[in-house]
Amino acid sequence: MKITVVGGSKGTGAEFAKLAQQAGHEVTVLSRSGQAPHSVRALAGDASDPQVVRDAVAGADAVVLTVGAAKKVPQQRALVTQTVIGAMQVAGVRRLVVQSSLGAGDSGSQLPGFLRFVMLLALAKPLADHNAQEAHVTSSGLAWTIVRPSGLTNNEATGRWKALTASEAGTLGGTITRSDLAAYLLHALNDDSSIGQAISLSNR
Template identity: 85%
Template sequence: MKITVVGGSKGTGAQFAKLAHQAGHAVTVLSRSGQAPSGVRALAGDATDAQVVRDAVAGADAVVLTVGAAKKVPHQRALITQTVIAAMHDAGVRRLVVQSSLGAGNSGSQMPGFLRFAMLLMLAKPLADHNTQENYVSSSGLDWTIVRPTGLTNKEATGSWKALTVSDAGMLGGTITRSDLAAFLLHTLDDKSSIGQTIGISNG
């Protein structure tokens, strides 16, 4: 599979790009820095620039979006997501997997009470960005999946996770490793049953 990762120079995106490359996929990473894991095609550019993104997704079978926030740009994720969706339509690319965040949208019921209060209080602006991002994705007409991780850590991968849609019974834990999240994103990419689903994920 040919996969374009938008925002894959570090963090979860870089972990995903590395895993996808090791699994035999042809991976392109678009980031402002132009950095990417060894063996992965790297492109430097502004992911809000329509032409830059069109070049990055051209010929791809799927796009994975793992962008973070940017200083003094209150809706960075949403702006990039809007640009990526338009580029995918232009290029005829259908499959889109997006990393959002638990706390966005209707995911409050999946969170422990203490975590819900803390996130809504401390992360109101980032969650507003994610809400707009998710709205763009769910109305895109693409074959999309939104993944909402809990608090991210840099611990070693556990190889296991709990993944729930909002209609599933149960509650998620407080954290997930970036490595486990990356592995789940790779699994989800080829899982047709996840299309049109919004999934919360934690390590327990």
């Protein structure tokens, strides 16, 4: 599979790019810095620029979006997501997996009880960005999956996770490693049952 990762120069996106390449996929990373994991094809450019993104997704089978916030851009994730969706629609690329955040959309009840109100208050602005991002995704007409991780850590991968769809009751743990999140993104990309689902995720 040919996969374009938007926002894959570091963090979860870089972890995903490495795993996907190791699994035999052809991976391209688009980032402002032009950095990518060793031997992964890298493109430098602004992911809010439609032409840059059209060039990056041309010929891809799927796009994985792990973009973060940006200084002085109030809703960077939503802006980039809207641009990526437009480029995919032009290019005829259908499969999209997006990293959002636990607490976004209708997932507030899945937050750990001791963190629920603190996180929703302290992360109001990032969550507003994720909510706008998710609105673009769900109205895109693409074959999308939204993944909402809990707090991210740089700990070693555990190979385990707890996943809840938006319709499932329950609460999640407070953290998940970036490596485990990346592995789940790859799992979801290959799982057609995840299409049209918003899935919350933690290590336990």
